[in-house]
Amino acid sequence: MSVVGVIVEYNPFHNGHALHLAEAKRLAAAEGVIAVMSGDFLQRGEPALVSKWARAEMALHAGADLVLELPVAYAAQPAEWFAYGAAALLDATGIVSHLCFGSEAGTLAELQPLARQLAGESGALKAAIAEELATGASYPAAYAAAAARCGAAPAGGDPGAAAAAAKALLEQPNNSLGLHYLIALQRLGSRITPLTVRREGAGYHDAKPGDADIASATAIRGLIAGEGGLKAAAPYIPPFTAEILAREFRAGRGPVTxxxxxxxxxxxxxxxxxxxxxxxxxxxxxxxxxxxxxxxxxxxxxxxxxxxxxxxxxxxxxxxxxxxxxxxxxxxxxxLSPQELAIGPGYIRVLGFSSKGRAMLRQMKTRCPLPIVTRAASLTHPRLDLDIRAAAAYANAMPIRNSSEVFREYRQPPITI
Known part of the structure; x- marks a missing residue:
């Protein structure tokens, strides 16, 4: 079975995500989809609009067959460790054949050679990053410049021109994150085949929607927070997203900021x-x-x-x-030291599955070297403890606080549709 993996946050799931999911299935000729999704806190260090359970439900309605939680130890990290944790989870399933991510480049032609060089040059790369940081650059800018210096000088080519081109490539956020997925697969020695889809329409950081029916998650959250509320966001999200958000808001489980x-x-x-x-x-x-x-x-x-x-x-x-x-x-x-994170996630937490996903889980149990967790109480692990504590803190900040949400981790089975 061909199974494509996607690494997502779905905060919330929108029309652009639907296009990416459809294209990922097409490119991989996939019979199944596994989504590794951040939990209640996201890569940029912010809380999700609604809980991981509600967003897992969105993913299943959208066509994902199995939704796995990216532990908070990796979810709220710079791109290097976010990508490593997510790729390590997909690799550990033993059944994922492809990883498909969005990028501004829309091709692996430039990203893959860079990844091959950078995966084996961590010492030189770290030194170059430190030099760039010493100039006062932010970490993303320092990484882009250092990566360009360390990995973009082809034999016989002009190193300066190649480095400038690589720097411009990596200053685009989805290209940069995609490079880290490729580096992670290299460092893991994974057999997963990477694929990329050109990111169309709204940019990652666009604060306002465009004229089409695609807007960034940032813009959609802005619409929801404004006077128009969910009605204003409706053109940019599928009906099931709107219904789930409305239900969560009515129940006092969101929005969380x-x-x-x-x-x-x-x-x-x-x-x-x-x-x-x-x-x-x-x-x-x-x-x-x-x-x-x-x-x-x-x-x-x-x-x-x-x-x-x-x-x-x-x-x-x-x-x-x-x-x-x-x-x-x-x-x-x-x-959360590099040495600790390099060990890998340590378990696979299942947030939801379809009927096909249930069959995929059975297959995983014969191939996966990690414990597969469907109920938090079934495993004692320091990283899982961080997830449980994060979920409790998130629930305690909901508009309507109640003990059933605060302690939901111990009783919630995977979401099924």
Missing amino acids: WESFAAPLFHQLLTSSPAKLAEHHEVTEGLEHRIKKMLPGLQQLTVNELLMKLKTKRYTYTKLQRMLLHILLQHQRSA
Whole structure:
């Protein structure tokens, strides 16, 4: 059976995602689809609009057969480790034949050679990144420049021109993330065949929808938060997404935003010493002192105000969001070190499946080297413990708080449709 893997967040699932899913199936001639999906917190360090269970349901309605959770240890990370964790999960299933991702390039012709070179040059790459960071560049910009320097000089070619072309390529967010998927497959020694689909229509960061029926998730969330609400977002999302969102909102399970976590976050920031803050993952380069310095000058004590005060050319909004998230969730630096993350996820958590997905799960049980978890209470694992704690923190920030949601992880079976 040909099975295509996709790595997603679906915050929320929209028309552009539907196009990607259809094209992934077509390119891979796939008989089944496995989606590795971030849980309640996302790669850019922000909470999802609605829970992972609601978004898994969207994925199943859209045509995914099996939805697996990307552990929060990998989900809320820079691209390198986000990609590594997700690719490692797909590889561990033992049944995924292809990985299909979106990119601005729409081809592997330039990305794949870069990935082959960079996968084996981690030391040189890290040194080059450090040099770029020393100039005051943000991490994404530093990575793009360093990757171009380390991996884009073909024999007999003009190294300067090649590096400039590679840098321009990697400054586009989906190309950059795609490169990390390719590097992860190389480092894992995976037999999965990569495929890419050109990203059409709205850009990843576009804050406003265009004229067509495709808008970025960022733009859609903006419409939902505005006066028009779900009705304004309706042209850009499938009916099942609109129905699931409406149901979740009516039940008080959304929308969830960073401001939903303002009280517990500021409690941590105000009561922790700089030394205590510095123990958390991604609190680097003295940021603990910058946080403590900024707190007395805040007028409204909102998360957005704090982020805007902390933001500099060096520290991007995304980097700072992830840092605050790790403080909120009490993620210790030692638990998420490169050495720990390189070990891999350690288990496969199933969020949902179709009837075909059920058959795929049976096949996985004969090929997968990791425990397959359908109920959180069935496994004790430090990474799964982080997921359970993250889900409880997320549920505690919902518009209507109740114990059944806070402790849902222990009783919720996979979603089926």
